[in-house]
Amino acid sequence: MYSDLYKGGVFISNPYPIDDVGIKKTTLPNKVILPLNERMTEKATPCVKVGDLVLTGQVIASNDDFNSVPIHATVSGQVTAIDDHLIPHKSGFKTQCITIQSDGKDEWVKDENSTKDYWKYPQSLLIEKIHYAGIVGMGGAGFPTHIKLGLSQNCSTIIVNGTECEPGIMCDDALMQNYPSQVIKGVEILLHICGAERAIIAIENDKPDAYNSLLINNNNDRISIAHVPTKYTSGSEKLLTKTILDKEIPSGDFAIDVGIVCLNVATVKAIFDIIIEGKPLVSRIVTVTGSGVSKPYNYEARLGSSFEDIVSLSSPNKLKHDVRMGGMMMGIDVPSTDVPISKTCNCIFINNRVAKDTARECIRCGSCNQACPVGLLPQQLYWYSKSEKTDKAVEYSLFDCIECACCSYVCPSNIPLVEYFSFAKALHRNTSEEKRKANIARERFEYREFRLERNKTERAQMMEAKKKAIKEKMAKEKSQKDKITKAMERVNTNKKNKINE
Ligand code: SF4
Numbered sequence: 001m002y003s004d005l006y007k008g009g010v011f012i013s014n015p016y017p018i019d020d021v022g023i024k025k026t027t028l029p030n031k032v033i034l035p036l037n038e039r040m041t042e043k044a045t046p047c048v049k050v051g052d053l054v055l056t057g058q059v060i061a062s063n064d065d066f067n068s069v070p071i072h073a074t075v076s077g078q079v080t081a082i083d084d085h086l087i088p089h090k091s092g093f094k095t096q097c098i099t100i101q102s103d104g105k106d107e108w109v110k111d112e113n114s115t116k117d118y119w120k121y122p123q124s125l126l127i128e129k130i131h132y133a134g135i136v137g138m139g140g141a142g143f144p145t146h147i148k149l150g151l152s153q154n155c156s157t158i159i160v161n162g163t164e165c166e167p168g169i170m171c172d173d174a175l176m177q178n179y180p181s182q183v184i185k186g187v188e189i190l191l192h193i194c195g196a197e198r199a200i201i202a203i204e205n206d207k208p209d210a211y212n213s214l215l216i217n218n219n220n221d222r223i224s225i226a227h228v229p230t231k232y233t234s235g236s237e238k239l240l241t242k243t244i245l246d247k248e249i250p251s252g253d254f255a256i257d258v259g260i261v262c263l264n265v266a267t268v269k270a271i272f273d274i275i276i277e278g279k280p281l282v283s284r285i286v287t288v289t290g291s292g293v294s295k296p297y298n299y300e301a302r303l304g305s306s307f308e309d310i311v312s313l314s315s316p317n318k319l320k321h322d323v324r325m326g327g328m329m330m331g332i333d334v335p336s337t338d339v340p341i342s343k344t345c346n347c348i349f350i351n352n353r354v355a356k357d358t359a360r361e362c363i364r365c366g367s368c369n370q371a372c373p374v375g376l377l378p379q380q381l382y383w384y385s386k387s388e389k390t391d392k393a394v395e396y397s398l399f400d401c402i403e404c405a406c407c408s409y410v411c412p413s414n415i416p417l418v419e420y421f422s423f424a425k426a427l428h429r430n431t432s433e434e435k436r437k438a439n440i441a442r443e444r445f446e447y448r449e450f451r452l453e454r455n456k457t458e459r460a461q462m463m464e465a466k467k468k469a470i471k472e473k474m475a476k477e478k479s480q481k482d483k484i485t486k487a488m489e490r491v492n493t494n495k496k497n498k499i500n501e
């Protein structure tokens, strides 16, 4: 058990607990809608067209950019559309998606290059296979896993993050209870890929069943399983590293920069699926919870199936709902349940719509300062963000804010602090970008002025030189003329003198 090594954070118990944290496998969806750009990756280009027949696990879109991951068909069937569709984004954003009508057979593409005996293969080949499988960080960040692993050579420790990001989310707990041997094998694959000495699987201390399941299945003495305090936000990469290893990750750096690879437990299971089973990422476990459903639960759903497909299994009531992807603290509000499940969708909150408490004046109680797990001063950040003095907010480490919303949660005045910080960051980025553009425009203008001035001076000097040359030429010609005239006069004088003689 690790002690509480960082200050701040908040203790929030699961508002909608359930007795058995299981997983229901959903039936195959009739159709799936697969966006061409997942979070944090470049847009992929379709390699299928409308009418094509596809198999489950077949690549249907990809991109030459190494930072992107391919997109796979998540059911077998026929491509029926490639067009814009609403995706889970708070802006109500539409993006190009591929729609596949399922044939109900779920026929899989064959894995031609089995890597079951993974220890025989070089790390680079396994990383390539993980890239091909389209695996990204499934804890919510969505960072492509092959890039992280590509940077992981000579790292000392792997941390497998089995702490749920937020209260109410149960998908990682369910995964560890239901797939413990796969998680352990996935960690062994990672030890081989990264060459790390050890791996630590971190689990919150209110999840004894997940802890015991992994313990029973672990026979590898390089893998340990650790209980960490159940405190929000223990699951953040920096805070987990601090809690487990008592190691600080400097501002602006990531765990990988200090020789630690930190991966979510669902990402590790996805690595097992591709390396051992030859299956790319086509499904994920999603928690459905909130005040608007009477049966919160976890579902293993195909990517691209709609929120509605699985929300309907949790007995939603008939009231009006707010829909949120991710947790109650850091999740994002989405416009409806008619959006597809993505790789980073760990939870769908369905909440009865209620009037929000209005924000009041700050009473300078300092609660937000105590709650901040990163050691920032949210009260100060609030004043500077509110008055749009973003340079000052940056001086107070605005960009170290992980937007965990602990400060907003404890604020007795209901001030949506995290929204101010998110706005201030965007404003500062825009202002910096505008300043950068303005600087470039000013530099161009000044250079143009300098160039025009230089041309003018050069032209004037040239004209002066020309004038001088003409003058000199004329003077020379005149002197020559004078010489000739004088010579002629001398000749004539001589002639006259000779005649007179
Ligand atoms: S949202 Fe930012 S300022 Fe507020 S508690 Fe979290 S890290 Fe601190």
Ligand code: SF4
Binding pocket: 361, 362, 363, 364, 365, 366, 367, 368, 369, 378, 379, 382, 407, 410, 411, 412, 413, 414, 415, 417
């Ligand atoms: S918690 Fe709210 S009221 Fe208290 S100091 Fe922070 S912003 Fe002000």
